[in-house]
Amino acid sequence: MLWVDKYRPRTLDKVMVHKEEATNLKNLIAQGDCPHLLFYGPSGAGKKTLIMALLREMFGSSAEKVKVENKPWKVEAGTRKIEVELTTVSSNHHVELNPSDAGFQDRYVVQEIIKDMAKNRPLDVAGNRGFKVLVLNEVDKLSKEAQHSLRRTMEKYSAACRLLLCCNSASKVIEAVRSRCVNIRINSPSRDDIVDVLMFVAKKENLILPPELAGRIAHHSNRNLRRSILCLEACKAKQYPFTADQEVQTTDWEQFIVGLANDIVTEQSPKKLFQVREKLYELLVNCIPPEVILKRLLDELMKKLDSELKHEVCHWAAFYEHRMQQGQKAIFHLEAFVAKFMSIYKKFLINTFG
Structure with a gap:
């Protein structure tokens, strides 16, 4: 397993970066409900990590028991039927997909597939919250028609479904969608934050990491935490023991x-x-x-x-x-x-x- 997945925080309490955002999320769901959320920020900042930690906080460890499916969907577009193939990652409590993968047919994905998922309300039993969570990635790449369809879905099925939207740029998401979500900005971690995470990973792997090398990896990654950890693993594969002046691996x-x-x-x-x-x-x-x-x-x-x-x-x-x-x-x-x-x-x- 790659270190970036092996040491990904599983709960909001263990989040090392964006602790304030993690605390706010925990307080939000402690009230017994969860609004629609829009996570936005640069790539590698930690949006998906916070989303997965939030799902575990809401539904427990069963949220991590996921299955990956690549299946065709038949949706009606006026007088004709269109077949759209999408990859979904799902558990008993949530479904994650990327509607923009459907290209110009993304509006049909939002109108039909998401609507169908939102209709299937889970039973309100122990360990369940009475609603299902849809995690939609790269919402900023959806067409304007798809985003307007998404707004209608959010309104109509809000009792049975919560949406966690994830994107790099909130400016490319229409105001009608943004206004119906709690917007959470995930900034790129600072250089010091990245160095702390790299030192933590190195300690867990029983490695001696020179602070100078950790600092250069953090600088080279351009504040992308995922890339920093991948780069550290590449440096380990290239040469160990580490040296302070060791060359940082580039892709x-x-x-x-x-x-x-x-x-x-x-x-x-x-x-x-x-x-x-x-x-x-x-x-x-x-x-x-x-x-x-x-x-x-x-x-x-x-x-x-x-x-x-x-x-x-x-x-x-x-x-x-x-x-x-x-x-x-x-x-x-x-x-x-x-x-x-x-x-x-x-x-x-x-x-x-x-």
Whole structure:
């Protein structure tokens, strides 16, 4: 088992990061009921950990006895029937799924599948609270139609169902949904918090971890706790005993983007743009999120730029990131950003060196 799962806090009392939020959640459900909740914050901050600890607090250890199913659902869309295949993780008390996996059919998932789940109210017996919990991931990636359907579901089946919504950006969730939930912001853990968790994991594994290495892992992870623990495990696999100046392991896709940035700066031509497009496809088919690709590529390119170009390049990165959120094909916008960067950079080189 990966350390990130092995040492994940199982209860709200054992949460090391976001203790205040954990205490507030515990007080909330101690009142005997649970409202709809919206957890939002950056990736790797601890949203899913808090949600799973909350479920265990509400339903006991049986909430961890889950089964994973990948099954087709037949939903009616006007005069035709659509088959949608989704992966769900469920226990006797909750169902977890990602409606955005259905793509443009996400509104049918919300309208029919979630409605069907919400109808099946559990018996109010010992150990049960009389309602079922639906955990919906990546709510910010749902279409506006799906989000409006979600609002109606929240209102109609609130007696039988509670929704725990999870997303990275609350600004992409419509106000009608946000206003019907208790909004809980999960900030990225501080560098000191990450170092404390890494030292805790190392102690549990009977490892001697130099504070200098823990600090560099925390800095390298960009305040992503999940990534920090994975990085610590990778360092252990690479070399142990640890040394204070040991190199921090980076992932293959990060190294790939470093090489991609070097290619872009080395040559600006249609031929090179075509080669870059192939590498962008390679990242996308390996399930690296397009927003992450754009952000990491921008970081690497900024290291190679003169200060007078940085503002303009950041402007266009933000422009194409916004366009990517509005559109469907991420590759178009990633390639457009690279083409724009090549144009700006080549013009700069011509003006500077003739």
